[in-house]
Amino acid sequence: xxxxxxxxxxxxxxxxxxxxxxxxxxxxxxxxxxxxxxxxxxxxxxxxxxxxxxxxxxxxxxxxxxxxxxxxxxxxxxxxxxxxxxxxxxxxxxxxxxxxxxxxxxxxxxxxxxxxxxxxxxxxxxxxxxxxxxxxxxxxxxxxxxxxxxxxxxxxxxxxxxxxxxxxxxxxxxxxxxxxxxxxxxxxxxxxxxxxxxxxxxxxxxxxxxxxxxxxxxxxxxxxxxxxxxxxxxxxxxxxxxxxxxxxxxxxxxxxxxxxxxxxxxxxxxxxxxxxxxxxxxxxxxxxxxxxxxxxxxxxxxxxxxxxxxxxxxxxx
Numbered sequence: 001x002x003x004x005x006x007x008x009x010x011x012x013x014x015x016x017x018x019x020x021x022x023x024x025x026x027x028x029x030x031x032x033x034x035x036x037x038x039x040x041x042x043x044x045x046x047x048x049x050x051x052x053x054x055x056x057x058x059x060x061x062x063x064x065x066x067x068x069x070x071x072x073x074x075x076x077x078x079x080x081x082x083x084x085x086x087x088x089x090x091x092x093x094x095x096x097x098x099x100x101x102x103x104x105x106x107x108x109x110x111x112x113x114x115x116x117x118x119x120x121x122x123x124x125x126x127x128x129x130x131x132x133x134x135x136x137x138x139x140x141x142x143x144x145x146x147x148x149x150x151x152x153x154x155x156x157x158x159x160x161x162x163x164x165x166x167x168x169x170x171x172x173x174x175x176x177x178x179x180x181x182x183x184x185x186x187x188x189x190x191x192x193x194x195x196x197x198x199x200x201x202x203x204x205x206x207x208x209x210x211x212x213x214x215x216x217x218x219x220x221x222x223x224x225x226x227x228x229x230x231x232x233x234x235x236x237x238x239x240x241x242x243x244x245x246x247x248x249x250x251x252x253x254x255x256x257x258x259x260x261x262x263x264x265x266x267x268x269x270x271x272x273x274x275x276x277x278x279x280x281x282x283x284x285x286x287x288x289x290x291x292x293x294x295x296x297x298x299x300x301x302x303x304x305x306x307x308x309x310x311x312x313x314x315x316x317x
Contacts, residue, residue, distance in 0.1 A: 006044035008182050010037070012175070024160050028151070031171055035143070042178060043136050046129040053126040060123075064113060067106050074103040121192050132185050136178065143174045241307035242278040249274070251316030253290040253297060260287040279305045288314055 012034045021027045078099040117123060147170065154163040249257060249272040258268045259276065262285050267274050287300040297316045 005041060006048050007041050008045050010041050012038065012171075022160070024155055024163050027164060028155070028167055031167060032147075035171055035174060038175070038178065039136060039140050042182065043133060046133045046136070049129045050126055050133065053122050053129070056122045057126050060113065060117065064110055067110050071103045071106040071110070074099045074106070078103070119196055121196055124192055125189070128185060128188060132181055135181050139174060139177050139181070143170065146170055238307050241281070243281050243305035243307055244309045245276040245279060245303075245305060246309065246311045247274045247276055247286075248272065248311065248313040249288060249316060250313065251292075251297070253292050253316055255291050257316075258289040260289065261285070263287065281305050281307050286312070286314065288316055290316055292316075 012031075014034075018027070018030050021030070078096045081096040081099070147167075150166065150170070154166055157163045247259065249259075256268050256270060257272065257274075259266050259274050261276065261279060266276055283302055283304050285300055286303045287298070290297045299314060299316055301314060303312055
């Protein structure tokens with residue numbers, strides 16, 4: 001068999017000698033060969049297109065099913081770990097996270113494969129080309145059966161011109177039907193291509209919108225965290241600032257007055273107004289010791305020292 005190229009643009013290659021051929025048998029053989037050549041070119045074109053898509057058609061469903069089953073098993077595994085007793089489940093917590101992350105990654109891959117399929121339209125094109133190939137076969141069978149029925153009468157008819165016109169009408173009808181198949185397939189491809197572009201545009205817009213929303217939410221979260229961190233830092237700074245207490249002592253005493261903080265003497269003297277500096281914020285024991293005649297005065301109180309300057313009074317009795 002001669003090597004016939006594959007295309008959808010070829011036509012009957014008629015020459016002047018073919019028009020002037022008087023013998024109906026030779027004219028018919030030439031026309032039949034031309035139609036067979038056109039038919040094979042069209043059929044080869046769509047067969048080649050199907051061959052390019054056959055690997056994807058064969059393996060993509062299997063891969064998707066395998067990935068889906070694996071993701072389902074990982075999800076079930078993670079759920080089983082979640083349902084374990086706390087003591088047992090704690091040892092598997094890392095596996096739970098890994099299983100969920102793996103399942104999410106697999107679902108993302110499946111979604112990417114599905115989006116790729118919708119975008120390039122391999123599966124739909126494969127079945128569209130298969131349908132065209134079957135239609136070409138049916139048209140050729142119909143044409144051949146018609147020729148088988150009419151050729152004996154046409155080849156022996158006395159009016160050779162009428163026979164030529166009839167065989168040309170059959171050839172024209174076959175070519176018109178063949179061209180309509182190609183035109184319809186091209187129209188269907190164009191429709192699906194535009195729909196795919198629109199769908200991809202919608203997916204892209206939705207993805208961009210989701211990303212913008214996530215970025216805005218992330219920016220709000222970051223700003224909120226920054227404010228909280230700033231507030232926490234301010235609170236920590238305020239909490240770590242030392243306290244300064246202006247202590248006022250009332251009551252009659254003789255001699256010196258000793259002021260102690262947490263049983264540690266801070267100052268001693270006759271002054272009844274004392275400044276206690278740089279005390280760590282918090283609750284402290286404040287003690288005053290003095291004498292009144294032969295009586296020893298010893299007063300202790302718990303005092304909550306705040307950061308900054310504050311005043312406190314205590315009475316010796």
